[in-house]
Amino acid sequence: MTSRRILSCIPVLLAGAASLGGCGLAARAQDAPRPPETIYASTCGYCHGHNVGPIIRGRGLPPEAVVPIVRAGLGAMPAFKPTEITDAELAGLARWISESAADPKEHGQ
Amino acid sequence: MSGLSRRDMLRSAGAGGALLASGAVASPLGGTRMLPPELPRDRFAAAVGELRAIVGEEWVFADEATTISYKKSFIPDLRGEHVPSGAVAPRSVDEVQAILKVANTYKLPLWPVSTGHNMGYGMATPASSGQMILDLKRMNRILEFDADLGTVLVEPGVTYQQLNDYIEENDLPFWLDVPTVGPIVSLVGNTLERGVGYTPYGDHFFMQCGMEVCLADGTLLKTGMGSVRNSNTWQAFKWGYGPYLDGIFTQSNFGVVTKLGMWLMPRPPVYKPFVVRSANLEDVAKVTDAIRPFRMNNLIPNGVLMMGALYQLAMFHRRHEIWEEDTPIPDEVLKAFAAKNGLGMWNTYFALYGTEEIIAATEPILRSAFAATGGEVLTEAEMAGNPWFEHHRTLMRGGMTLEEIGLVRWRGAGGAVAFAPVAPAKGAETFGQTALAKEIMEKWGFDYAPAYAVGGRELHHIIFLMFDKGSDEESARAEQCMEEMVTRFGEKGWCAYRSSVSTMDLVAQQYGAENRDVNARLKQALDPNHIIAPGKQGIA
Numbered sequence: 001m002t003s004r005r006i007l008s009c010i011p012v013l014l015a016g017a018a019s020l021g022g023c024g025l026a027a028r029a030q031d032a033p034r035p036p037e038t039i040y041a042s043t044c045g046y047c048h049g050h051n052v053g054p055i056i057r058g059r060g061l062p063p064e065a066v067v068p069i070v071r072a073g074l075g076a077m078p079a080f081k082p083t084e085i086t087d088a089e090l091a092g093l094a095r096w097i098s099e100s101a102a103d104p105k106e107h108g109q
Numbered sequence: 110m111s112g113l114s115r116r117d118m119l120r121s122a123g124a125g126g127a128l129l130a131s132g133a134v135a136s137p138l139g140g141t142r143m144l145p146p147e148l149p150r151d152r153f154a155a156a157v158g159e160l161r162a163i164v165g166e167e168w169v170f171a172d173e174a175t176t177i178s179y180k181k182s183f184i185p186d187l188r189g190e191h192v193p194s195g196a197v198a199p200r201s202v203d204e205v206q207a208i209l210k211v212a213n214t215y216k217l218p219l220w221p222v223s224t225g226h227n228m229g230y231g232m233a234t235p236a237s238s239g240q241m242i243l244d245l246k247r248m249n250r251i252l253e254f255d256a257d258l259g260t261v262l263v264e265p266g267v268t269y270q271q272l273n274d275y276i277e278e279n280d281l282p283f284w285l286d287v288p289t290v291g292p293i294v295s296l297v298g299n300t301l302e303r304g305v306g307y308t309p310y311g312d313h314f315f316m317q318c319g320m321e322v323c324l325a326d327g328t329l330l331k332t333g334m335g336s337v338r339n340s341n342t343w344q345a346f347k348w349g350y351g352p353y354l355d356g357i358f359t360q361s362n363f364g365v366v367t368k369l370g371m372w373l374m375p376r377p378p379v380y381k382p383f384v385v386r387s388a389n390l391e392d393v394a395k396v397t398d399a400i401r402p403f404r405m406n407n408l409i410p411n412g413v414l415m416m417g418a419l420y421q422l423a424m425f426h427r428r429h430e431i432w433e434e435d436t437p438i439p440d441e442v443l444k445a446f447a448a449k450n451g452l453g454m455w456n457t458y459f460a461l462y463g464t465e466e467i468i469a470a471t472e473p474i475l476r477s478a479f480a481a482t483g484g485e486v487l488t489e490a491e492m493a494g495n496p497w498f499e500h501h502r503t504l505m506r507g508g509m510t511l512e513e514i515g516l517v518r519w520r521g522a523g524g525a526v527a528f529a530p531v532a533p534a535k536g537a538e539t540f541g542q543t544a545l546a547k548e549i550m551e552k553w554g555f556d557y558a559p560a561y562a563v564g565g566r567e568l569h570h571i572i573f574l575m576f577d578k579g580s581d582e583e584s585a586r587a588e589q590c591m592e593e594m595v596t597r598f599g600e601k602g603w604c605a606y607r608s609s610v611s612t613m614d615l616v617a618q619q620y621g622a623e624n625r626d627v628n629a630r631l632k633q634a635l636d637p638n639h640i641i642a643p644g645k646q647g648i649a
Contacts, residue, residue, distance in 0.1 A: 042270050046292055046511035051425045051496065053514075072177045075579075076517035078226055078293070079181035081233075082170075083198045083246035083266070108425075 033089045036096030043080070044097075049106025053077060058102025063094035070094070143192040145218055145239035153194065156215040160197045163207045168247070171195035179225065179242045182232040183517050184526040184609050185576070185584035185591075191234040191610050193220065196242035202367045206327040208243065209365070212640040213325065219243040220642050221365050223265035223298030228290055228514070229527025229573065230302075231610035236644030243365065246295075251275055252368065253344065259283050259373040260318065260344035265297040265366065270509055272296065283373040285507040286310040292509045297369045301359045302607055305562055305569065307504045309462060310374040311412030312564060314359055319343040321368035322358050325636035330354070330364070344370035360607065362642035363635045374507070377462040382502045383475070384492060385484040386453035390440060393543055394536030395482040396457050397563070401534045403459075403478070404565050408471055411505055413459045415539075417559040418447035420573060421456060421497050424515040428556070437551040451495045457484070458501040516558065521577025526587060526611070528572045528594050530603040534563055542570050542603060549597060550574065553590035569606055595619075608646070617647020 047053035053076075056066075067090055073079035085093065144153050157171045170176045171194070179196045186192075197219075199205050212219050220240040225233030233242055249266030254275070261272065269291035276283055285291070286306035288299050300313040310316045319333045333349035334342040347355070358364050387396055396415060403409040419438070422431065431446045432438040444454055457479075461468045476486045492498035496512075503510050517525045532538040539561055547557045555574055562569040572594070576587040588611070595605065595612050599619040608616040617625060628648045632639065643649055 042274075043293060046509065047514055050512070051515065052512055073181040076183070076514060076523035078228075078232065078514070079178040080293075081178040081196075081225065081244065081246065082175075083168075083244050084224065084293070 033086060033092065036089075036093040039085060039089060039093050040096070043085070044093075045106075047077070049103060049108060051108035055102070055106055055108070056097055057100045057106065061098055063091070063098045066094035066097050067091070143189065143238035144194050145216075145241075146237075148215065148217060148239070152215055153217070156211055156217045157195065159211045159214075160208060163204055163211070164197060164199050168198040168200075169195065170197075179233045179244070182234045183228065183524050183578065184231050184234075184611055185524070185578065185588045186234070186611065187581060187584050187588065190238055191231060191236070192238040193233070193235055193242045194239045196233075196244050198244040198247050200247040202248075202321070202323060202329065205243075205245075205248075205323050205365055205367055206329075209323065209325055209327055209640065212241075213638050216638055216640065217241060218640055218643050219365075220645075221245060221265075223295030223301075224268060224293060226290065226294045227298070227302065228517075229525055229609065230607065234610055236610045236613050236642065240643070245297075245365075245367070248367065254279075254281070255344065256281055256283075258345055259375055260370060261296075261373060262319070262344055262368055262370045263296055264368060265295055267296055268293060269296060273507075273509055282376045284308060284310075284376050286313065286316070286374065287504065287507050287509070288313075289504065289513040290511055291507075292511055296371055297366060300369060300371065301361075301366055303359055304607075305412055305564070306507065307412045307414060307458070307501070307562075308374055308460075308507050309410035309412075310372065310507075311562075313371075314356075316372045317355065317369060318345065318347045318372055319370035320355055320358060320366050322364035323367050324364045325638065325641055329367075331368075332358075344372075357631065360646050362645035362648050363631060365641060378464055379468055380460060380462055380506055381468050381472075381488065382458065382460040382498070382505050384487050384498055384501065385455075385457040385459075385479045385482070386451075386487060387455040387457070387482065387484040388444075388453050390454045390543065391540065392453075392455055392483060393561070394540040396455060396479070396484065396536075397534060397539045397561070397568070398536040399478050399482050400457070400459075400563050401566070403475065404534065404563055408474065409459045410462060411460050413457060413563040414501065414504075415561040415563065416456045416458065416497075416501075417557070418443050418452055418454045418456070419556055420516070420558040420560050421452055422447060422450065423519045423558055423573075423575060424500065424512050425496055428519050435554065437554065438556055450497070451492065452497060453484070455484075456497065458505060460505040516573050516575055519556070519558075519575035520583070522579030524576045524578030524584065524587070526574050526576075526591055526609050528574065528591060528598075528609075528612075529569050529605050529607055530572075530598045531567050531569055531606045532603055534566055534568045538603075539568065539570070541601075542598070545597065545601075546570070546572050546594065549594050550590060553586050553593070555587070555590055570603075610644075613644060614647045 049055045070080050161169045176195050179193050218240040220235035221243040222233045223245050245265035248264040250264045253262040269287045286308040288304045300317050303314045305311050319335050322330045332354045334340045334346050400413050479486045500512050517523045550557045558573045560571045577583045595615050604619045605616045632648050
């Protein structure tokens with residue numbers, strides 16, 4: 001068996017997602033909502049609390065404020081489309097950001 | 110560093126939230142959206158209905174609220190010339206074919222994007238208003254990963270982050286090569302735009318091998334070896350047989366690329382990043398001449414970045430921290446602030462890859478050549494922990510970072526547009542380009558934030574024009590400044606390798622009438638209804 005065939009049976013993972021199974025083909029983002037921590041780590045956290053964007057954890061930002069900012073972008077922040085972060089994922093993410101404690105490792109703003 | 114206040118965020122959210130929640134714009138054709146210029150409203154609505162039948166209700170965005178993400182860009186657009194009419198998001202090649210059929214029927218122009226984060230060039234926005242975004246992000250499968258050959262076959266929605274995670278989860282011995290905003294952008298999108306990265310695999314299109322293209326009439330073309338019966342070399346051999354076609358589908362509107370093969374770099378046993386810190390702006394010429402022979406003979410194997418002080422500082426600082434006046438920042442002020450941060454006026458990043466023995470043999474040769482330019486040659490021994498050194502250490506190993514988005518918030522509410530002329534990799538060229546860019550940008554009241562990406566024999570001069578998109582006056586100046594730069598650089602034969610949607614036609618003119626004519630003939634033959642991305646790279 002070639003390595004190609006071996007690998008084609010390894011479950012393909014989405015960005016930070018749990019293993020989704022399926023031989024040879026990756027599952028799609030909208031099939032399995034990713035947990036908010038994963039989305040934060042693989043998208044938001046590269047800027048927020050990392051010298052680029054303002055710190056948003058531990059501030060009690062209301063979820064209803066987070067959702068439209070993610071969708072429309074704000075200033076230097078890109079907009080994120082429903083094809084990147086689904087509505088269901090965004091609802092969970094906004095809630096998580098609102099409720100999450102500040103991370104002392106975050107810095108910058 | 111001042112951030113947005115909680116009150117600012119809530120105020121902004123209030124405006125957006127009202128839009129998202131408003132029933133008044135929940136129906137198709139609601140609000141003030143731009144429609145395709147030659148498509149009556151009822152025909153547009155009928156097309157939207159057919160698209161919904163193909164991809165499902167939730168994956169067609171045809172009202173103002175749900176189209177909002179597709180309108181966002183950092184570039185100036187005072188006259189609303191780059192406003193999409195909506196978006197449609199297929200999840201399969203079959204759906205792409207069906208969408209193209211509808212587009213042909215209704216003459217609905219489609220602007221394909223992979224993830225739509227073409228940062229300095231207009232994000233997802235189209236070359237002209239009214240085009241519907243063909244958002245391919247949902248097509249996000251890694252279809253093949255050959256661990257012997259180090260090749261992958263991916264769909265357009267696969268981000269560098271996704272492939273990075275796959276490699277890590279499966280402990281595969283390969284590195285990616287990323288553009289500066291890897292986590293949220295697509296391998297396919299960046300490669301088709303002929304973007305560059307900073308490992309030895311930095312020329313992305315050079316490392317591309319085989320693609321599947323959906324033509325306007327629904328034909329599925331597999332380039333290179335892809336259409337050979339029982340082929341197993343689609344991702345191994347680039348050139349196939351007869352005319353090489355892949356190139357005509359890059360920076361192009363001749364088809365919709367639905368699969369792309371790429372080569373990955375074997376993970377080296379040892380990796381050692383360097384920075385050469387040069388004190389003066391005019392050192393750019395000497396450093397360029399020092400880099401060139403090592404890029405040509407491959408002693409420096411990776412895409413070298415010569416980063417201007419201001420480009421670097423803008424990643425992590427805002428303008429008012431350095432200079433409170435509206436006038437351009439004086440060189441001496443910039444130099445002093447850079448020095449406080451461990452930076453020179455130019456900071457040249459390269460790396461060595463291989464074994465300890467190979468690096469030990471090469472390093473003294475490079476040190477001696479760069480020391481002769483007057484620069485300080487530094488490694489992690491001196492620079493570990495410096496945020497800029499760490500940023501480039503990440504980039505030169507294909508790691509994930511979004512830190513360069515920081516540049517966008519340099520002035521006011523943020524805004525940026527990139528101009529990237531190419532030149533031969535010679536000192537006199539970089540000296541001349543820097544002088545011209547600085548003259549034009551300072552004339553229009555902007556700060557010159559440069560980076561040079563040095564390939565083998567050429568270099569890309571990446572000039573980030575940072576302005577406040579919240580100010581119409583500043584947006585207008587940014588637009589005029591960009592037009593003057595494109596024009597005056599072009600007069601010297603220095604044309605852009607890529608362009609913002611706002612200057613696609615201007616740049617295309619500089620490449621000559623014959624070029625445009627051949628492109629027009631190809632377009633007419635492959636897409637006679639001009640439904641795929643009209644205006645892309647100046648091709649109607």
